[in-house]
Every structure is written in structure tokens, then in C-alpha cells.
Amino acid sequence: MLKRLCQQIVKPQRVLFYRDLVDHTGGHQKVADYFGHLKSSFKFHPDISFSARTRWDISNPWFPTYLNKSATYNPPEYDFVFLAGTDWQQYLPLAGQVNKPVINLIQHVRHADPASDVFEFLSQPAVRICVSQQVADAIQATGRVNGPVFTIPNGVDLPLLARDKAYDLIVLGIKQPDFAKAIRQRLASSGLRVLVVDQWVPREEWFGLLAASRLALLLPNPTEGFYLPALEAMYYSDLVIVPDCVGNRDFCIPGQNCLMPAYELESVLADVNRGIALLDGKDLDNNGLDGKERCAQFKHNAAVAVQAHSLAGERKAFLKIMRDMKHLWPV
Secondary structure: OHHHHHHHHOOOEEEEEEEOOOOOOHHHHHHHHHHHHHHOOOOEEEEEEEOOOOOOOOOOOOOOOOOOOOOOOOHHHOOEEEEEHHHHHHHHHHHOOOOOOEEEEEOOHHHHOOOOOOHHHHHOOOEEEEOOHHHHHHHHOOOOOOOOEEEOOOOEOOOOOOOOOOEEEEEEOOOOHHHHHHHHHHOOOOOOOEEEEOOOOOHHHHHHHHHOEEEEEEOOOOOEOOOHHHHHHHHHOOEEEOOOOEOOOOOOOEOOOEEOOOOOHHHHHHHHHHHHHHHOOOOOOOOOOOHHHHHHHHHHHHHHHHHOOEHHHHHHHHHHHHHOHHHHOOO
């Protein structure tokens, strides 16, 4: 009711999004989060245009609400344009018609790689929001960025779940299926209850599997922009193993809230064995704490990390930038 009254007083500013959603990725989900941030505010009204090949099933964060509701992609009709990834390819042919403020969400350090398909867009004027400080540092080091750069670490909003621990180890191997297969083969005779997730599952199902697992092993790409599954695992599983992938360095602290092995098979397997020993109350440290006491410390520190990355905090930071946009975008 209050939102409708405010809309009658202040006409919301319109923001146009675009998605070519063929495969589900965490990047699509994060764009959907930013879409939701704007939708939660009476000052802004987001619309979204989808490519003709966009898939419409539960892997699409806008399904089913926006099924058959794709807006016409006509940036001149809007107050702002929101771009992420290769959305620039859709926008640039129309960009010369009008000087619209552009919000560019940067979700990967690959934007700073001259060989990537998104590097060339850094020279386009935009207000850029990076999902981690590592991403911000990477793109600014290129010397090509045109416009202000902000860092808003990715936020999560995770439901409470209670699950019996059906698995000793869950392995997220969607991005590294061969590595995950090798781990499963090596642990086949270990007696451990191992679950390998090597294809996409709905978020709610993924959360449930994490909650049912004592130890979570995550296999990211060698470089990521942030890597949200690490925070999700910290929230639901008892202990997390995740190698360094650049974008997770600010919140994955080895020896404090996770185990962080070198990204090769023997090191990862060694930390799996160490993680199981800790969970079983073994592996005394130099202070005389047993494994379960150490795991309690890990879990406490993990909870602190998750709390510091709330979706509400992400929303607040983004909406502040939107309110300041008239000062950030030259007329």
C-alpha cells in the first residue's frame, strides 16, 4: 500500500535490463538479484528484455513471472540501462541515439583479460559495479576503464534448513567434471558417503544437499569474480574446502573459515582426509584443541563471513549508487 502511494507521488525512473539466458549461471542469478533490488524500491521500475533463444524453465530466475513479458529492447525510452557481461553487444548499436546512464555489473576478473570477449567494453562510458575488490583491481589495472568504479561484494539470502547428515562429502564439480570424477574414483573405497554434483540443480535442491553434507568440497574455475557457492557451503555444511580462485580471497580465509588446498588432486584429497579427521574429533592442533573444537571455530568464522555478505547489504549499497547517479554520470 505504501509503495503504491509513493509511486503516485514520485514517478519511478525506468531501468532496462537484457538477458540472453541459454544456460543457467550464477551470473544470471546475480543480475536477477539486482533486478529485484530495483523492484523493491518505489523510486525505480525495472523492465527486462530477453533474447529469442532464452530458455523458460526453473533455471531462469525470472520464470514464470516474466514469461511472455519480454520488454522491447529500446534504451532511448528508459532513464537507465543495466548491462552485464556481453549485454553490451545488444546495447551499443543503439547507444549513439541518446546519452543514457549505464550501470555495468562486472562479475569476473576475465573482463581485464585482453583476450576475453568483454575486454573491449571497458572503454565504454559506464558506472561500474564490481562483485569483489579483486575484480575492481583487475579492471582498473588495465588503464582502460571509462567511468567510476564501485565494489559491492556479492550478497546472499539463505533460508534456514534442517537436514540429517546423509553425506560425509559433497563435491561441486559442475565447472570441473573431470576433477570431480577423479576425486570420486580415488574415494570409492574409502567408506565415505560421497555425493558428486556435476550438473545444474535448482538452488533450493542445492541448498538442501549442502545442509545434508558434513564436508563440502567446491571446485571453481581457476579464476572467478567472487564464487558464491563458497558462502552457501559455509552456511549449510559443517566444514568447507575450496581452492583459491582469486575472487574468493576476501572471504575465504584458509585455516579460519575453510580449508584452501593447492588446486591439484593430491592436495585436495589431503584436505578431504584432514577435513574428515577434524569432523571426527581428531587432528589436535598446537593449542591442544581437538577436531570438533576446531570445526566449531571454523563454523563460527564462516557464519561471520556469511553475515557480512547479506543480500540486504548489497541492495542498500546499490540503491545508494542509483540515487547518486545524477552526480556520477556527466550530462
